[in-house]
Amino acid sequence: KDMYGITTDSIPPARISYDEPVAGERVNAAIVVLVRNSELNGLRKSMRMFEDRFNRRFKYPYVLLNDEPFTQEFKDGISAITKNELRFGTLNETYWGYSKSVTPEKTAEKLEYNKNRYLYGGSLSYRFMCRFQSGLFYKHPLVADLDWYWRLEPDVEYYCDIDYDPFVYMKKKGLKYGFTIAPREGRRTVETLWHHTREWIKKNPHLLPENSLVNWVMGTDGNYNLCHFWSNFEIVDLSLYRSEAYESYFNYLDDAQGFFYERWGDAPIHSIAATLLLHKGQIHWFEDIGYQHPGNMHCPRDPAMHAKCICDPGKAYTYRSACQTRFAKVNNMTKARMLEIIHD
Numbered sequence: 214k215d216m217y218g219i220t221t222d223s224i225p226p227a228r229i230s231y232d233e234p235v236a237g238e239r240v241n242a243a244i245v246v247l248v249r250n251s252e253l254n255g256l257r258k259s260m261r262m263f264e265d266r267f268n269r270r271f272k273y274p275y276v277l278l279n280d281e282p283f284t285q286e287f288k289d290g291i292s293a294i295t296k297n298e299l300r301f302g303t304l305n306e307t308y309w310g311y312s313k314s315v316t317p318e319k320t321a322e323k324l325e326y327n328k329n330r331y332l333y334g335g336s337l338s339y340r341f342m343c344r345f346q347s348g349l350f351y352k353h354p355l356v357a358d359l360d361w362y363w364r365l366e367p368d369v370e371y372y373c374d375i376d377y378d379p380f381v382y383m384k385k386k387g388l389k390y391g392f393t394i395a396p397r398e399g400r401r402t403v404e405t406l407w408h409h410t411r412e413w414i415k416k417n418p419h420l421l422p423e424n425s426l427v428n429w430v431m432g433t434d435g436n437y438n439l440c441h442f443w444s445n446f447e448i449v450d451l452s453l454y455r456s457e458a459y460e461s462y463f464n465y466l467d468d469a470q471g472f473f474y475e476r477w478g479d480a481p482i483h484s485i486a487a488t489l490l491l492h493k494g495q496i497h498w499f500e501d502i503g504y505q506h507p508g509n510m511h512c513p514r515d516p517a518m519h520a521k522c523i524c525d526p527g528k529a530y531t532y533r534s535a536c537q538t539r540f541a542k543v544n545n546m547t548k549a550r551m552l553e554i555i556h557d
């Protein structure tokens with residue numbers, strides 16, 4: 214008899230073993246997390262849900278990165294959540310540092326000026342983080358060998374059973390970039406980002422495809438409409454970021470000082486690049502993946518999708534988001550038309 218006084222062999226076996234590895238095609242991928250030691254509890258929460266909804270069965274390894282060495286307490290606390298492989302890494306100055314184009318002194322002045330203008334306006338570490346996530350993470354030795362990645366953050370929630378492999382799904386469909394939530398960026402954080410993007414485009418039309426979804430981020434007036442994919446969730450074929458075009462774009466932006474003198478986020482940068490370099494058939498909205506990051510929530514309203522979820526679609530931000538609506542409607546634009554608009 215067990216602790217409840219029930220004869221154990223009378224208990225029927227579980228109908229499905231969620232620990233059973235899933236057979237079928239795999240991709241060379243990992244779940245990549247940038248996190249601080251102080252966020253142990255928040256990450257435990259994210260991973261508990263992520264494991265329960267998906268990774269307990271699909272068993273992708275985790276890559277955990279930090280600009281400081283992980284403490285033993287952190288490693289133990291994370292190890293208790295999953296039986297899957299954990300790879301811990303510390304970032305050196307190559308990955309966590311200033312752009313060559315800026316100085317610490319002038320950065321300090323800009324942080325002082327911006328500290329009350331927007332969220333994280335006065336934070337230096339936030340800027341190192343955004344620069345790392347924009348142009349460096351995929352070159353880190355623990356990430357460099359991966360073909361795909363799925364970004365996870367502390368304090369997010371996953372609401373729906375994910376009973377298929379989104380990496381394999383994307384690969385089979387020729388998809389390169391997957392997202393759940395598409396909000397609008399705060400204008401003041403990216404004051405000159407679009408100006409520099411336009412300059413880069415004018416100098417590098419040979420790096421751009423004949424058709425792209427740039428229409429999603431650019432209005433008919435040739436300006437940036439602030440739409441972006443929220444990068445705290447993203448599933449990406451890393452060949453996008455390792456392309457000659459992306460490398461050139463990131464280096465151009467790194468030279469333009471905005472990671473430090475403004476507060477350019479990796480989300481608008483990834484999004485502008487993805488829409489410039491990909492066409493509509495390569496970018497996917499995972500409507501079936503209910504998800505929350507502090508600030509915004511997505512919950513599918515389609516009944517078949519919602520059947521696997523524990524969230525309220527009536528409270529979803531995504532069906533009210535103008536950028537999301539635009540994504541559903543927008544079509545590819547030719548390179549010729551785009552160049553005409555941005556040269557005006």
Ligand code: GDP
Pocket residue numbers: 246247248249250252278279280281338339342365366367445
């Ligand atoms: P938000 O999502 O834009 O509000 O910013 P977060 O504070 O969530 O940061 C984004 C991601 O980067 C999260 O995964 C954080 O854990 C991570 N992060 C942010 N700043 C730092 C930092 O200074 N060091 C480390 N190691 N991780 C950071």
Ligand code: MN
Pocket residue numbers: 366445506
């Ligand atoms: Mn976050």
